[in-house]
Amino acid sequence: MPLISLQNLSVRFGGNTVLSNVSFAISAGEIVTIVGPNGSGKSTLLRSIIGAQHPDQGQINRSPGLRIGYVPQKLHIDPTLPMTVRRFLSLPQRVSDQQAATALEQAGAGQLASRQMVNLSGGQFQRVLLARALLCAPQLLILDEATQGLDQPGSAGFYQQIETLRETLGCAILMVSHELHVVMAASDRVICLNGHICCEGEPEQVASAPEYRALFGSGTQGALALYRHEHNHRHDHSCGHDHGQDTANQTRPAPASETHP
Amino acid sequence: MISLFDSFLLRAALAGTGVAVAAAPLGCFVVWRRMAYFGDATAHASILGVALALGFQMPVFAGVLIVSLLMATAVSSLSGRGFAMDTLLGVLAHSSLAFGLVAVSFLQGIRIDLMAYLFGDILAVSRIDLMVIWGGAGLVLLLLWARWSALLTATLSPDLAYAAGLNPKREQLVLTIALALVVAVAIKVVGVLLISALLLIPAAAARPFAATPERMAFAAAVIGMLSALAGLQLSFLLDTPTGPTIVCVAAGFFALTSLGDMIRQQLPMTGSRARRH
Numbered sequence: 001m002p003l004i005s006l007q008n009l010s011v012r013f014g015g016n017t018v019l020s021n022v023s024f025a026i027s028a029g030e031i032v033t034i035v036g037p038n039g040s041g042k043s044t045l046l047r048s049i050i051g052a053q054h055p056d057q058g059q060i061n062r063s064p065g066l067r068i069g070y071v072p073q074k075l076h077i078d079p080t081l082p083m084t085v086r087r088f089l090s091l092p093q094r095v096s097d098q099q100a101a102t103a104l105e106q107a108g109a110g111q112l113a114s115r116q117m118v119n120l121s122g123g124q125f126q127r128v129l130l131a132r133a134l135l136c137a138p139q140l141l142i143l144d145e146a147t148q149g150l151d152q153p154g155s156a157g158f159y160q161q162i163e164t165l166r167e168t169l170g171c172a173i174l175m176v177s178h179e180l181h182v183v184m185a186a187s188d189r190v191i192c193l194n195g196h197i198c199c200e201g202e203p204e205q206v207a208s209a210p211e212y213r214a215l216f217g218s219g220t221q222g223a224l225a226l227y228r229h230e231h232n233h234r235h236d237h238s239c240g241h242d243h244g245q246d247t248a249n250q251t252r253p254a255p256a257s258e259t260h261p
Numbered sequence: 262m263i264s265l266f267d268s269f270l271l272r273a274a275l276a277g278t279g280v281a282v283a284a285a286p287l288g289c290f291v292v293w294r295r296m297a298y299f300g301d302a303t304a305h306a307s308i309l310g311v312a313l314a315l316g317f318q319m320p321v322f323a324g325v326l327i328v329s330l331l332m333a334t335a336v337s338s339l340s341g342r343g344f345a346m347d348t349l350l351g352v353l354a355h356s357s358l359a360f361g362l363v364a365v366s367f368l369q370g371i372r373i374d375l376m377a378y379l380f381g382d383i384l385a386v387s388r389i390d391l392m393v394i395w396g397g398a399g400l401v402l403l404l405l406w407a408r409w410s411a412l413l414t415a416t417l418s419p420d421l422a423y424a425a426g427l428n429p430k431r432e433q434l435v436l437t438i439a440l441a442l443v444v445a446v447a448i449k450v451v452g453v454l455l456i457s458a459l460l461l462i463p464a465a466a467a468r469p470f471a472a473t474p475e476r477m478a479f480a481a482a483v484i485g486m487l488s489a490l491a492g493l494q495l496s497f498l499l500d501t502p503t504g505p506t507i508v509c510v511a512a513g514f515f516a517l518t519s520l521g522d523m524i525r526q527q528l529p530m531t532g533s534r535a536r537r538h
């Protein structure tokens with residue numbers, strides 16, 4: 001039984017359909033990454049899963065008692081709100097100093113407990129958010145562009161930490177990421193989203209292809225290539241998706257995409 | 262004569278500290294959530310509650326509470342719907358004050374001292390008023406205490422609250438009710454125009470030397486109570502209006518702690534502890 005499954009999820013803001021007919025499921029211990037251009041509904045999808053956004057149609061089924069740890073895209077703490085890292089970890093449930101220290105250690109933020117949140121660097125801040133998400137002993141860890149604003153070594157370190165966590169804690173991970181080299185290296189499954197699921201693929205297959213090396217081999221160029229592919233996409237051919245010159249034969253088209261005009 | 266004098270001063274002191282002890286921690290949330298105008302709008306609308314209460318011969322407290330609740334609910338449901346909130350709240354705050362003042366003028370045959378409602382009349386606090394004030398203040402403190410963690414989480418980020426299974430809208434409602442209660446009990450003490458000051462100034466004064474939200478709320482409550490007591494004393498010595506004097510003392514605390522913070526940040530030895538804004 002999957003931890004969480006979405007069936008034909010649709011979300012509209014006013015007259016705009018942000019998500020339509022999104023269906024997928026996440027099993028225990030899986031790392032699933034969502035990629036897609038800005039405005040493709042990635043954050044809305046995650047917010048639906050944590051219960052912050054009510055779907056207009058469709059269903060989200062969580063396994064009973066599912067514990068979700070959520071790391072938001074960014075968190076603005078008003079400068080008028082004093083907040084030490086230690087205090088932050090006890091929100092909303094109080095945790096012992098021992099639990100807090102363990103979580104900080106797991107997130108690679110060992111020495112930060114007494115610091116003020118507003119004084120942390122971007123990377124430290126994200127690790128503290130991660131530590132807080134770990135405190136509920138999550139079965140599913142959700143990260144929304146958690147490395148936004150980090151430099152390359154910073155985000156590489158962050159994702160290494162996440163893979164370590166999957167190994168040590170055994171939790172499933174659902175993340176949104178722009179960093180394709182990381183996505184390809186660290187995910188079990190990649191979901192390409194643009195208002196609906198364009199395609200789902202196993203990155204190992206993609207990564208072994210020579211086309212992949214040409215497209216995604218070096219960081220920035222690879223990223224640009226994927227953006228172009230997303231912005232170009234049409235639904236007038238059998239795959240339901242214009243892959244440009246890229247990975248059509250390595251990725252599986254999602255069933256939902258074929259129902260679209 | 263002395264004992265009578267003592268007792269009205271004692272009642273005033275109790276009333277002032279009662280309002281301050283509830284307003285200051287609530288004021289922290291008003292500051293953290295940037296709801297300053299929200300407090301203003303609710304407070305200013307309460308003069309309309311005074312007019313209605315007198316018109317329908319209800320207790321003033323009840324009229325103010327009802328109108329404050331309506332106003333606070335209206336404002337909080339309008340927020341997050343894409344209005345330009347500062348403009349909208351500015352419009353609501355001042356127009357509700359104006360409507361209230363006009364409504365008061367319609368009251369035929371009732372002599373009311375408008376100044377008492379605009380600036381408070383703490384020296385005229387009765388035994389019943391005192392019970393209402395401490396009852397309301399106690400209820401506000403109880404609400405804040407019971408929902409503290411959830412309120413803080415929702416204040417930090419609604420999404421974090423949702424992910425933890427909380428409903429940030431319910432926490433918003435808790436704050437709305439608490440705000441209406443504080444307005445209703447504070448009107449007698451500092452009046453409609455200065456209620457926001459009791460919410461904001463102690464919280465702002467407590468910020469520079471607080472490391473956690475709890476310490477800030479506690480320090481704000483202490484500063485609020487000291488301001489109430491010192492303001493009462495000063496207004497008696499200098500023969501000045503009491504409500505405004507209380508606010509002046511609180512502003513003095515704010516100036517002191519802000520200055521202290523600035524000096525601390527200038528010193529190289531303690532510079533590492535300085536906060537960035």
